[in-house]
Amino acid sequence: MLQKLIKLPGVLITAHQAFATQEALTNIAEATFYNINCWQNNQESKNELTLELVG
Numbered sequence: 705m706l707q708k709l710i711k712l713p714g715v716l717i718t719a720h721q722a723f724a725t726q727e728a729l730t731n732i733a734e735a736t737f738y739n740i741n742c743w744q745n746n747q748e749s750k751n752e753l754t755l756e757l758v759g
Contacts, residue, residue, distance in 0.1 A: 709715050722728060735751055742749040 706717075709717065723732070739749050739751055741747075
């Protein structure tokens with residue numbers, strides 16, 4: 705699919721850089737440590753994906 709898009713004359717593909725902001729990186733770090741702490745303490749994480757959320 706990507707190869708087809710690249711060949712089209714009216715298509716410009718750019719990288720997504722929003723994750724690289726200070727706020728986003730802080731949020732990612734906080735969520736990561738929160739999830740590790742939940743796992744370590746055998747607690748359910750509010751960020752855990754469940755079948756209900758995915759399906």
